[in-house]
Amino acid sequence: MTSRHDHECLAAVVRACAGRALEASSKLARASDATIDAALREMARLLESNQPALVAANARDLDAAAAGGMSAALQDRLRLDAPRLGAMAAGLLELADVPHEPLDRLLEERPDGLSLLERRRPVGVIGANFEARPNVTVDIASQFLKSRNAGVLRTGSAALRSGRALVEQVIAPALAAVGLDPAAIQLVPREDRAAAWELVRMPDLVPLVILRGSGDSTRDLGREAARHGVRTLAHADGGGVLYVGAAADEQAVQEIVAASLDRLGVCNRLNLLLIDQSVYDALLPGVLKTLDGLGIAASLPPHPHPRGYEWSLDADRPGTVTIDAAAGPVDAAGIANRETSGLAAAVVTEDPAAAAAFINAYAGSGVFHNCSTRLLDGSKLLRLPETGINIDRVPGPRGPVTFRDLSLRQYVVVPTASPAAITGSA
Structure with missing residues (x-):
């Protein structure tokens, strides 16, 4: 039974992660296309150069999972080896080569002398709760970075060692290497599943959370998020x-x-x-x-x-x-x-x-x-890593969710005769 003190401590840990990500988000939002793509390429390089340490961290997760009776299929999802790390690095390089979409899109030059544009803006901080699959840590972080969003990640406890190694040895140093704040991507450092519940209770810091995992628990998290005014993109069921x-x-x-x-x-x-x-x-x-x-x-x-x-x-x-x-x-x-x-x-x-x-x-x-x-x-369908596959039956991103789906839409109206005002660039 979790005591009230433990609950308050856990909430403080998750909130602190969100606060650090929020502080780092403004610089990330202003980063150039070249800087973002350089960070992704550096992540790919560090995945390759740090293979031994990453595989060793993952081996400790695998040993603990086997001792705890995890099924062979779930252990396969948990496993990191040289080929999988190589595939992850290749995916990052492919993502870095994907052109960024224009910040502004001209919708109409109106007869009243005004122009209507649609502008993409980052959300700010996006949360993600996902299953014990270490590669997902990199997939989601890369999509957040490509869309210029900071993130708070919470992975299944079985993959926590692997996730921490990936953040500390790959993601954070890659951000620092290109002059971005390494705090932009946070990993909740606690095994307690209750951390996921705290992540969906902070609309002031994390207004959107990606939810992945087994059906019932993910649906429960979605309902809890709705009660607190947090929007979700949920990947609860498959088959x-x-x-x-x-x-x-x-x-x-x-x-x-x-x-x-x-x-x-x-x-x-x-x-x-x-x-x-x-x-x-x-x-x-x-x-x-x-x-x-x-x-x-x-x-x-x-x-x-x-x-x-x-x-x-x-x-x-x-x-x-x-x-x-x-x-x-x-x-x-x-x-x-x-x-x-x-x-x-x-x-x-x-x-x-x-x-x-x-x-x-x-x-x-x-x-x-x-x-x-x-x-x-x-990766197979769109040649892009995904944050998850959204199967909601309402308007919005559906199917594999990529960086292109992680922006807010803003309408901008400017005088048609002022072209400089409508050529925004990141």
Whole structure:
């Protein structure tokens, strides 16, 4: 039981992190494009040069996770090794090469002699609560920096050593090297899960928080944030859907199923496989053989669980896929819309009309034809790291959230005859 004193101490720790980030945010907001991109390139260099120390810190997290009984799938998400660090560095270099969008966009030269512009402004400080995946620390920090926002990060306790090493040995020194305040990116240095609750209770310091993680806890945090006037971009649920149409190529089905299950602890992996009822009996044996070869179990009807149950969050049975029949592309899309999170769905078919029917009926954040839902990822889909995948069914950023989604819109009206006033630059 957390005492009132402990609660107050934890709140003070989180608030202090936010205060330091806020103090550093004004200089970051004024930084030039070249300075921001130089910081990202320096982060990439430090990831490479500090590999031994980073891997050693991560090994301590992995040892503790194994001793605590963490599943193999979750340990895979936690792991940092040389190839993954190299991939993270490559992603930072790619992000640094992405052109910055203009600060101002001219919307209209009005007949009254005034010009209407849309201007992008940083939020200031953005919070992020995310699962025990060390690479996400760098992904989110890089998106905050590219959008000129400071940040307060809170990661799962299993990845805290790794996260601290990344902040202290990569992110902070990279900022300092280009003349920015290293305090712009803060990592909450406490394992207590209650820190996440404190992060969503500070609208005066952190008006927006990225929420990632398992469904129930993330949804609870979103509700707590709403009570305190904090906006959220939440990534609570996942699970990819694959519909195999009547005209599907069987070889393509096997290849896409395999590509969809290359990693089990990620949200966009294959979770629900729907086979058109006209070919269900003919294709099911081949599908089961493919799954068996991948070491994946099939949950066949009748199911003792909801069809959209997300297996990646099941520590005991992550290597499972739910299988069922669908009465055609519109029925399959309806099942995906009603019974899954709406993250992503794919259709495998050689019939363009069936593909179009499925694509037009599916309302989720990403839909794919003859390819895997694993593509619904910032780096794979947009060639940019992401802060998370937002599946809200309201206007706003949806799908992979990148730096382009982390700005406030401001309308600016100036005399048309004063071009200098409308050529803002960062």
